[in-house]
Structure formats: structure tokens, C-alpha cells
Amino acid sequence: MSVIEVQEVTKRFGDFTAIDQITLDFAEGEIHAICGENGAGKSTFMNMLFGLLQPTEGQILLHGKPVDFHSPKEAIHSGIGMVHQHFKLVPSLTVFENVLLGEEMTQSLKIDRQREKESVQATIDNFGFDLDAGDKIEAISVGAQQRAEIIKMLHRNVDILILDEPTAVLTPQETDELLDKLIELKNLGKTIIIITHKLDEVKKCADRVTVIRRGKKIGTVYNQDVTEKDISRMMVGRDVSLDFDKKPCTCGDLVLQLNNVTATSKLGKKVLEGIDLEVKQGEIVGIAGIEGNGQAELMELFSGTRKLTDGEMIYKGKKINCCDPAALRKMGFGLVPEDRYRDALNATMSIWENMIAGRHKDYCKLCFFDDKVIRQVTKELIEEYDIRNCDNIDALVSTLSGGNAQKIIMAREISCNPDIMIMSQPTRGVDIGSIEFIHQRIIQLRDEGKAVIVISSELTEIMNLSDRIYVMHKGKIVGERETSQTNKEDIGLLMAGINHQANREVAFSYGT
Known part of the structure; x- marks a missing residue:
């Protein structure tokens, strides 16, 4: 009834x-x-x-x-x-x-x-x-x-x-x-x-x-x-698959390393504490956790918008303490932040202007924009990344759907050929068809030998993409797992602050 x-x-x-x-x-x-x-x-x-x-x-x-x-x-x-x-x-x-x-x-x-x-x-x-x-x-x-x-x-x-x-x-x-x-x-x-x-x-x-x-x-x-x-x-309106057969990870040199990193809020409260992690060439490292456990602050650290108060960040063997996203990009960082319109796109600017944001000098000829080259490159990236409803590249980027706006950011960052790509909530607010495309691109980056970090609250996404997983809880790394040797239950317990493996080891030692 x-x-x-x-x-x-x-x-x-x-x-x-x-x-x-x-x-x-x-x-x-x-x-x-x-x-x-x-x-x-x-x-x-x-x-x-x-x-x-x-x-x-x-x-x-x-x-x-x-x-x-x-x-x-x-x-x-x-x-x-x-x-x-x-x-x-x-x-x-x-x-x-x-x-x-x-x-x-x-x-x-x-x-x-x-x-x-x-x-x-x-x-x-x-x-x-x-x-x-x-x-x-x-x-x-x-x-x-x-x-x-x-x-x-x-x-x-x-x-x-x-x-x-x-x-x-x-x-x-x-x-x-x-x-x-x-x-x-x-x-x-x-x-x-x-x-x-x-x-x-x-x-x-x-x-x-x-x-x-x-x-x-x-x-x-x-x-x-x-x-x-x-x-x-x-x-x-078509068949979609989010399951991928990834080839085995072949890791290269260490690209980025955090050693005992701590960061505080403006009020002096620790938002990150004792963070140790690393990512190598040719691997995807996932950062899992329930939202609000330090992932946003960690992305700010990676993006150069938050200072560390203790510890060190080492990139390609050199210690850095950079609070300038533009400088990080010049060093080889690709950044896809969580809030696309706050941190990655200008809603009042056109599609083509957002596509070249941060690298205007590459498209200048005698101090003027090379309009012909900009339009050609923008249209090529739109086609390559299957960005829909972009017939008029002079239209505001805010007229695009969430999935297409996210593809604009992905196209811009990947086309810069970064050595390390760091993404936070890369498929949030994105339709399932665009999720499929973005996941394929992330895996392609890894197979090309890039270092990739994916921060996501979607555990299925973390499990499908990552070669290794770090889990955050209350601003700390509470566990590290090889994806091939763990499961959702194990990661879920760590997300809740319960170290399942440690508990089993303690129980075993008391049993003997």
C-alpha cells in the first residue's frame, strides 16, 4: 500500500x-x-x-x-x-x-x-x-x-x-x-x-x-x-566500471617523505601530530580516514598553505618548508584540492583562463597572450579529457557540472607533467561516469612512473586505487597497510581508532 x-x-x-x-x-x-x-x-x-x-x-x-x-x-x-x-x-x-x-x-x-x-x-x-x-x-x-x-x-x-x-x-x-x-x-x-x-x-x-x-x-x-x-x-546512460585490473606496482626512487611532522591551528591546537609517510615513483599511496581527522590539514601542508611546526618534509632528497603553492608547482607538484572552486578554479573566469591558470608565461609572446595557441591547447585538453559542454571556451567555468569542472583541474595539473600528483577527494561531487575516467587517469599516472597520493573518505576508492594505504585518526597516522594484504574491515577498524592487528597481537601474547 x-x-x-x-x-x-x-x-x-x-x-x-x-x-x-x-x-x-x-x-x-x-x-x-x-x-x-x-x-x-x-x-x-x-x-x-x-x-x-x-x-x-x-x-x-x-x-x-x-x-x-x-x-x-x-x-x-x-x-x-x-x-x-x-x-x-x-x-x-x-x-x-x-x-x-x-x-x-x-x-x-x-x-x-x-x-x-x-x-x-x-x-x-x-x-x-x-x-x-x-x-x-x-x-x-x-x-x-x-x-x-x-x-x-x-x-x-x-x-x-x-x-x-x-x-x-x-x-x-x-x-x-x-x-x-x-x-x-x-x-x-x-x-x-x-x-x-x-x-x-x-x-x-x-x-x-x-x-x-x-x-x-x-x-x-x-x-x-x-x-x-x-x-x-x-x-x-552507458556501461560504467569502477573495477580495474592494475598491473603490479613497480616502485622507483623515493619522491616525498614526511618525518615526524606536526602542525598546529591558529589557536595552537595540534591538528597533525607525528606524521611519518613516504611515496615513491610508480606507486599510489592512499590516505584513508573518517572526515575531520586531519586529512584536510595534511592536504594544506602538501599544498603549501599550512606550515609545519615540527618535523621535516623531504622532496627528492632535499628538505623543504614551502608555503607557496606556485613554488611547489615549479618544483614538480601537481595539486588537486578538495574544494575545487575555493582552491583550484576561479568561478568568475572563463574555461580557457582556468585551463592555463598558474602557467600564463608559457603562453606569452612578447608580453601578450598567444591567443591562437591557448585556444588550440585548451580544445585539445577538452577533447583528451572528454570534458562535456565546452563548445564555448569563453564561457564561465562555473557553468560546467561538477564532473567537468574537476576534469578541467585534472587536465591542467597533469598536462604540466608533475613528478608527484597529490589529490584530495578527487571524485567528490562527481558523477559515476566521470569517476571512471578520473580513476583511469590516476592509474595511468602511476604506470608512467609518477608518485601519486590520493586522500579520500571513500574507502572503496582508496582500496581500488592504492598500492599502499595510510590511515588517519585524530590527526595521527594510526596504521600503514599494503593494499594486497588488507581488507575493508581492517582499514575500517583503524579509521575508528581501533588497531585490530595490534589487538590481535596483544591477545596472542597474553594467551601464551
Whole structure:
């Protein structure tokens, strides 16, 4: 039986149509996955169900009756809850205090803290969550924080739960636990809607899958009737593979080395501590970890935008302490930062201007730009890197999709022939077709003898690309593994701060 019906819904922002006449239903007691490329309209569609946005045309029916939500509060009161990718929690408050935030007090202006705490704990226990209502948010893991967000909704008696990219910040173990819990909630009669691009997770838990592409519904299928490749084909319009047969790594000379590196924030807090790592010619080194554990600061160090306060960085046998990205590029660094528009592209400049950024002198003739050469080189790189919608290279780079903008950066950096390429979140906000292309280029760099460092919160990406993996936790390197000798479980435990191998060794020594 359908609990929500969406009938010919359209959402426009000015002249731009984000959602185009979508008709869809969600059944009671099912997990329904909404899949699509970045920018396809998935979040816009869900935000209409949750009252954050209102349809331009069409209608939404809840239990067969038309509804017109103008706020999340109205949606929650009607039984629809949403857990956003970025949690809405107050770190200094406890779990139960966060759960109660926003609830109306109808009986008294005074809160009976013990009674309310017991009430929230009862909800936690009723649904079988591993959570203590009295714990402060800042003291619990990211996975526990997400459970607190879900309890916030369940405590308000919602029957329909929407989750936006629910596993983006979870370890593999936390991901498995969440998917199992969603199946339990489904079996209790809840309707679960998940927005995700991780097709392996879709296959594990979803009953039905709907694919949205460029604001239009491509189709709804039963999960049991399709493969991951079928879904990705619906998303992109062609066959896509993210599995590569890499030839064995043949390492050359040491290119970059960090020895006991420490860096501090402006307030003097250590953001990196005792970092030791190295990368050689012809290998891909992956940096894994849950976001917020020092990876961004490490990339800033590599990019020359953060100073080290202790230790040393050695490049090709020479100690460097450079805080100038331009100087690093001259030394042979290629840099693809996490935030493309903040650190790598100028949104107010054209495609060709961004393509030659940082190497203008290479295209000057008698102090003037050689326009003919610039246009020729730009068009050649656009063709080589399969950058779409670039017929007019005078157009602003901001008119490109995330995937095409990322390819602009990759083309510019790789065409400079760097000795070492360092990339942070290289496929974030990128469609699955562009991910395939970027991964192929990364492996090609390695096979050409370049040193490559990939920082990513996507563990599958790290496992597929890397020859060796370092894992970061709380600003430290907590483990190093040869990819061929490890697995997702081992890396996931390290990401959570649990040294699985060390624990096994300790247990063995005590056993003897």
C-alpha cells in the first residue's frame, strides 16, 4: 500500500527546472533508494517531501490525501522525518537534550529532565539502538551521532524516514550496522527512503530503486531484478566500471617523505601530530580516514598553505618548508584540492583562463597572450579529457557540472607533467561516469612512473586505487597497510581508532 504518492511534480528555480514532472510512489514497510548523479535533483525532490521546498507544479499525497507542507515541522507532525547528510546536533548537549530540541512543551514550561531522559532512552531501547541518552554528542562516535539523529525522528513517531547519503561519514562496520538497522525498521512497518550513490549499499538493503537523471525519473525497478551495472547504466546512460585490473606496482626512487611532522591551528591546537609517510615513483599511496581527522590539514601542508611546526618534509632528497603553492608547482607538484572552486578554479573566469591558470608565461609572446595557441591547447585538453559542454571556451567555468569542472583541474595539473600528483577527494561531487575516467587517469599516472597520493573518505576508492594505504585518526597516522594484504574491515577498524592487528597481537601474547 502506498503511503506517499507524488503526481507530476515539477520544481523550478527561475528558468531552471530541477525536477521535471516526476510521478512516484513509496510503499509502507519498504526501503526505497533514490539514485542519480550529483546534481540530478535527488535532494531537491526529497526536500519537497520534507517541507523544505514546495513544488512548482503537481501534488503530493500522504495516505491518499493531498498535502502542502511549508516547513519541516509540518512534515514531522504528519509522520515524515529526515536525517540530513550533515547532522543538526549541538555538540555540547546530551543525546536526549538534542532529541528534545524543537519539541513543544504543552503541559509545563519546566522540563523534568530525568523523566524526559528516561522517555528518550525508552525510545532508544524500543528500537534496539546502541546509544545512551545521557552521553554528550561531542563525546560519541560519528556513527552514534547518526543514531541520535534517527532517534530524534523516531521519538516524534514518524513512520516515513528519509536519509540523505546516510553512510558518507561512517566506517564500513558502522555502515553495515546502519543498513541492518534500516532493515529492522522496515520490518516494523516503517517506510525508509535513502538518497545514495553507493550502489553496493543499495543492493544490500533496498526493495525498490528509482533513478533520477537531470531532474527526470528514468525508472523504478525492483532491486532483486537488477545488478549494480544495470543501475549505473540507468544513472549515466552507458556501461560504467569502477573495477580495474592494475598491473603490479613497480616502485622507483623515493619522491616525498614526511618525518615526524606536526602542525598546529591558529589557536595552537595540534591538528597533525607525528606524521611519518613516504611515496615513491610508480606507486599510489592512499590516505584513508573518517572526515575531520586531519586529512584536510595534511592536504594544506602538501599544498603549501599550512606550515609545519615540527618535523621535516623531504622532496627528492632535499628538505623543504614551502608555503607557496606556485613554488611547489615549479618544483614538480601537481595539486588537486578538495574544494575545487575555493582552491583550484576561479568561478568568475572563463574555461580557457582556468585551463592555463598558474602557467600564463608559457603562453606569452612578447608580453601578450598567444591567443591562437591557448585556444588550440585548451580544445585539445577538452577533447583528451572528454570534458562535456565546452563548445564555448569563453564561457564561465562555473557553468560546467561538477564532473567537468574537476576534469578541467585534472587536465591542467597533469598536462604540466608533475613528478608527484597529490589529490584530495578527487571524485567528490562527481558523477559515476566521470569517476571512471578520473580513476583511469590516476592509474595511468602511476604506470608512467609518477608518485601519486590520493586522500579520500571513500574507502572503496582508496582500496581500488592504492598500492599502499595510510590511515588517519585524530590527526595521527594510526596504521600503514599494503593494499594486497588488507581488507575493508581492517582499514575500517583503524579509521575508528581501533588497531585490530595490534589487538590481535596483544591477545596472542597474553594467551601464551
